[in-house]
Amino acid sequence: MAQNPFDRRRINGPEESFLPVFEPGQERPTTWNARCGRQSTDIRQIFLQPGLISQANGSAYIETEKTKLACAVYGPRQSKSTTYSEKGKLNIEVKFAPFSCTRRRYPLHDAEDRSLAVAIHQSIASSVRLELFPKSTIDVFITIIENDGIEGCVASGAIAASTALADAGIEMFGLVTSCSAAVRGDDIRLDPTEEETNTSDGVVVVACMPALSSITNVWQSGRITAEVTLRCMEMCQDRCIDIHSVIAHSLSSMNKAP
Amino acid sequence: MTSLSKAEKSYIQSSLLSDPPLRLDGRSLEDYRPIALETGVVPLANGSAKVCIGRPGRGGYVQEAGGVGGGTEVVAGVKLEVAGVGDGEGGGKVACTVSCSPAAYPSLSSNALDDLQSDLTILLESVLSHPSLRPNNLVIVPGKKAWAVKLDAVVFADGGNVVDCLMLACRAALWDTKVPLTKWVEYRAPRRHAAQGDVGMDVDVDEEAGGGFETKGESRATDFELTDYWDEGEVLSGRESWPVCVTLNVLSNIHFLDAKLQEEASVPLRMYVMYAFPRGKPILQTFRLIGPEVSTIDQLRGLIKRAESYARNTWTGLEAKLKDEEARRGVKAREKFYGRLG
Amino acid sequence: MLSFVSFPQPTDYDYHSTTRHHPDVGDLMDVDDLDTTAPKLTYPGETVTSAHDSMRGHGTYVDKEQVIASVAGSVERVNKLVTVRAVRTRYNPEVGDLVVGRITEVQPRRWKVDANGRQDAILMLSSVNLPGGVQACRFPLSYRRKLESDELQMRTFFEEGDLLVAEVQAFFSDGAMSLHTRSLKYGKLRNGQLVIVPSALIRRLKSHFISLPCGVDLILGLNGYIWVNKHVQDSDHGEEGFDAEAVYSNQNDDIDVATRSAIARVSNIIRLLADHFVPLTDTRLLEAYDWVVEQEVDTKDLIHGDVGDALVAMVGNNS
Numbered sequence: 001m002a003q004n005p006f007d008r009r010r011i012n013g014p015e016e017s018f019l020p021v022f023e024p025g026q027e028r029p030t031t032w033n034a035r036c037g038r039q040s041t042d043i044r045q046i047f048l049q050p051g052l053i054s055q056a057n058g059s060a061y062i063e064t065e066k067t068k069l070a071c072a073v074y075g076p077r078q079s080k081s082t083t084y085s086e087k088g089k090l091n092i093e094v095k096f097a098p099f100s101c102t103r104r105r106y107p108l109h110d111a112e113d114r115s116l117a118v119a120i121h122q123s124i125a126s127s128v129r130l131e132l133f134p135k136s137t138i139d140v141f142i143t144i145i146e147n148d149g150i151e152g153c154v155a156s157g158a159i160a161a162s163t164a165l166a167d168a169g170i171e172m173f174g175l176v177t178s179c180s181a182a183v184r185g186d187d188i189r190l191d192p193t194e195e196e197t198n199t200s201d202g203v204v205v206v207a208c209m210p211a212l213s214s215i216t217n218v219w220q221s222g223r224i225t226a227e228v229t230l231r232c233m234e235m236c237q238d239r240c241i242d243i244h245s246v247i248a249h250s251l252s253s254m255n256k257a258p
Numbered sequence: 259m260t261s262l263s264k265a266e267k268s269y270i271q272s273s274l275l276s277d278p279p280l281r282l283d284g285r286s287l288e289d290y291r292p293i294a295l296e297t298g299v300v301p302l303a304n305g306s307a308k309v310c311i312g313r314p315g316r317g318g319y320v321q322e323a324g325g326v327g328g329g330t331e332v333v334a335g336v337k338l339e340v341a342g343v344g345d346g347e348g349g350g351k352v353a354c355t356v357s358c359s360p361a362a363y364p365s366l367s368s369n370a371l372d373d374l375q376s377d378l379t380i381l382l383e384s385v386l387s388h389p390s391l392r393p394n395n396l397v398i399v400p401g402k403k404a405w406a407v408k409l410d411a412v413v414f415a416d417g418g419n420v421v422d423c424l425m426l427a428c429r430a431a432l433w434d435t436k437v438p439l440t441k442w443v444e445y446r447a448p449r450r451h452a453a454q455g456d457v458g459m460d461v462d463v464d465e466e467a468g469g470g471f472e473t474k475g476e477s478r479a480t481d482f483e484l485t486d487y488w489d490e491g492e493v494l495s496g497r498e499s500w501p502v503c504v505t506l507n508v509l510s511n512i513h514f515l516d517a518k519l520q521e522e523a524s525v526p527l528r529m530y531v532m533y534a535f536p537r538g539k540p541i542l543q544t545f546r547l548i549g550p551e552v553s554t555i556d557q558l559r560g561l562i563k564r565a566e567s568y569a570r571n572t573w574t575g576l577e578a579k580l581k582d583e584e585a586r587r588g589v590k591a592r593e594k595f596y597g598r599l600g
Numbered sequence: 601m602l603s604f605v606s607f608p609q610p611t612d613y614d615y616h617s618t619t620r621h622h623p624d625v626g627d628l629m630d631v632d633d634l635d636t637t638a639p640k641l642t643y644p645g646e647t648v649t650s651a652h653d654s655m656r657g658h659g660t661y662v663d664k665e666q667v668i669a670s671v672a673g674s675v676e677r678v679n680k681l682v683t684v685r686a687v688r689t690r691y692n693p694e695v696g697d698l699v700v701g702r703i704t705e706v707q708p709r710r711w712k713v714d715a716n717g718r719q720d721a722i723l724m725l726s727s728v729n730l731p732g733g734v735q736a737c738r739f740p741l742s743y744r745r746k747l748e749s750d751e752l753q754m755r756t757f758f759e760e761g762d763l764l765v766a767e768v769q770a771f772f773s774d775g776a777m778s779l780h781t782r783s784l785k786y787g788k789l790r791n792g793q794l795v796i797v798p799s800a801l802i803r804r805l806k807s808h809f810i811s812l813p814c815g816v817d818l819i820l821g822l823n824g825y826i827w828v829n830k831h832v833q834d835s836d837h838g839e840e841g842f843d844a845e846a847v848y849s850n851q852n853d854d855i856d857v858a859t860r861s862a863i864a865r866v867s868n869i870i871r872l873l874a875d876h877f878v879p880l881t882d883t884r885l886l887e888a889y890d891w892v893v894e895q896e897v898d899t900k901d902l903i904h905g906d907v908g909d910a911l912v913a914m915v916g917n918n919s
Contacts, residue, residue, distance in 0.1 A: 263702070578604075
């Protein structure tokens with residue numbers, strides 16, 4: 001028999017499984033459900049704690065209601081590859097826990113991991129002073145424990161990674177904060193939940209360094225006009241200033257504690 | 259990817275920043291290399307296109323740094339497959355895959371090539387598989403079967419600006435795609451006149467019948483057969499809303515289009531801006547920032563506006579070319595038909 | 601509006617339907633009888649001649665007392681020696697060749713250089729001019745001490761990606777070429793851009809350093825790498841005034857716009873001629889450049905087909 005790609009030690013479910021659908025053929029609702037407890041420009045509360053993973057050089061845990069992820073930084077350390085590089089390399093790996101989504105994620109390789117890693121890399125790469133670390137690699141490992149929308153994960157992942165890098169004492173130009181927005185018609189909602197992004201026309205994720213008022217990443221997909229996209233970017237950038245103070249506070253309060 | 263010495267890089271950058279700006283091959287900042295396009299190049303696919311930016315039709319004797327031919331060449335093909343429809347899904351998904359021929363990237367290791375492929379696949383997938391672009395004439399049997407659109411693009415040569423080239427090829431292939439006409443087959447016909455009415459309907463009409471049909475169709479139409487028709491089928495609906503891509507290469511306060519590999523290697527920031535102009539109205543379909551350089555909101559605002567006019571240029575040109583191609587192939591098909599008769 | 605062109609259609613529509621024969625089958629195909637001056641073309645596996653009255657050279661092998669070609673190309677005879685020269689092949693280095701290469705790796709006491717050969721070329725630390733004005737070869741006693749301190753800073757001379765012009769000095773036993781840059785003419789390349797063409801197009805010339813009157817210098821590497829740069833003044837000072845700062849600098853000089861556009865024009869002409877597989881010589885390049893200036897062809901139009909065909913026709917007629 002050909003080599004079996006399945007891990008026999010696990011209990012493998014059927015290849016495909018679907019959630020039971022209680023209302024078949026449900027039409028897409030024409031309006032978004034009203035948000036409970038927050039305005040459309042409000043973001044969810046952030047819990048951010050650096051330094052929870054003791055064996056890492058730096059780490060951070062972030063929780064925004066149903067999005068929970070942990071980030072660990074190792075390095076800068078000698079690159080494994082033999083080719084010389086004048087600049088340091090920032091290596092980001094993202095892993096979804098199998099239980100992080102409504103449908104179980106297959107524990108082995110997943111294409112979405114890489115797309116997330118690429119987006120987070122773009123968000124934070126320009127903030128790190130890689131020119132100071134020739135021949136070295138900085139490894140950033142992000143584990144998503146609970147997922148409430150990919151865009152939320154990209155934004156939270158960038159915040160956690162930047163915090164963890166600061167926690168590891170790696171030289172940076174500034175802290176990176178990130179915020180997402182979903183658009184439906186003329187309605188813009190910041191920090192959307194998975195349900196909101198699934199029923200939206202399009203989404204925008206913005207990462208920026210508020211201290212330098214520069215933008216490091218814009219990740220837009222879907223059907224939005226350029227004007228609305230720009231408005232989203234401005235709103236996200238404003239909100240990022242608030243998130244910046246959350247990171248600054250969490251870093252300083254951790255360092256104060258004995 | 260492309261190896262460039264510091265002196266070469268600074269030569270390219272200082273040329274671009276000089277007044278007037280100069281490029282390696284004398285183009286102005288907004289010039290594209292010649293683009294060749296042909297649709298219907300793959301006989302076994304439902305729709306296909308070949309696009310070559312730079313040196314069309316030449317063997318590409320001249321190599322550029324990095325050991326690849328001068329131009330960028332992409333072939334995209336669309337295959338339609340019958341797929342079951344899950345509960346609650348509309349049916350008719352678009353799945354994209356990009357494969358990069360190792361011949362296009364001889365210096366990359368197979369791991370790096372895999373990464374590149376998956377990055378391009380993810381980018382294309384996020385643009386073309388977005389629910390807002392899903393064609394609505396892919397349903398074969400409502401609630402049971404639908405055509406799944408499999409779009410595969412192969413990069414045969416990369417001489418820079420591969421994303422624009424990919425998007426052109428994919429858009430042309432999707433434009434060229436013909437959905438075969440089907441009719442349903444019923445195994446049980448309780449009333450004769452009702453059955454006849456249903457069998458006669460083609461896919462387009464099903465969709466328009468929409469919700470009203472739901473209860474009726476679920477119980478009756480169980481399978482389908484292809485109609486024997488002189489034409490290949492009908493085009494994908496909403497084919498005018500697939501976007502085109504403009505890659506802006508940004509170097510401090512200037513930007514330029516259609517970069518070659520060496521130029522790509524010497525700019526710190528790139529932007530993929532994808533616009534669609536359904537009924538002339540500009541829609542931003544995707545925007546990505548690539549590269550280790552920061553931007554500001556004012557810069558982005560200006561560039562997004564400029565990109566819109568570039569994209570419109572590309573769009574109108576492509577639209578005209580696709581119509582030409584359709585006409586050309588119509589003539590060719592007729593000649594072949596008559597040739598066979600005679 | 602962006603304009604799209606079509607792919608050129610094959611002119612010969614009957615290509616697929618005509619029957620093609622093996623050259624031996626057609627009785628009119630005997631090339632030797634028709635035109636003895638034209639080089640005879642052959643393909644791998646074709647019997648060239650009998651092994652009794654000829655000697656086997658490069659590109660051939662002997663089987664059953666027959667000399668058989670092993671590459672596709674032209675047959676050349678020198679007395680009894682029969683060789684087949686391939687039409688397109690990797691660069692075959694010979695001692696004394698001038699090559700342009702790119703550093704791929706820095707190793708202990710040596711650099712690896714990509715020079716379009718079958719193996720990476722090697723540039724030993726001892727075969728470059730080192731800063732300090734004192735030449736190691738002239739003072740053998742200072743040789744070793746110098747290398748040890750320099751070994752630690754090899755990347756200040758050449759680092760990965762750097763381009764250089766060098767001469768093939770010798771071959772290692774495994775066939776890799778050893779380069780040297782022991783002349784003021786050789787060394788790191790600046791102030792221009794690289795164009796890569798098939799190595800077969802570069803013939804051995806009297807000088808591979810060409811100065812065009814438009815203020816552009818060319819270095820035609822025999823390996824097919826061509827460096828197009830701003831004209832540099834011949835330095836008056838000899839070996840004694842060797843300036844390490846300038847030789848190993850990564851900084852470009854100030855280049856005016858006219859020179860830059862001339863560099864772009866020359867590069868495009870080279871690309872175009874190479875695209876049509878026209879061998880490159882100094883006279884031909886000069887002619888082509890003059891023609892382009894005379895016809896007032898815009899540099900960017902050279903990448904479009906029509907102008908190119910006209911240029912190639914002109915160059916072909918004159919030579």
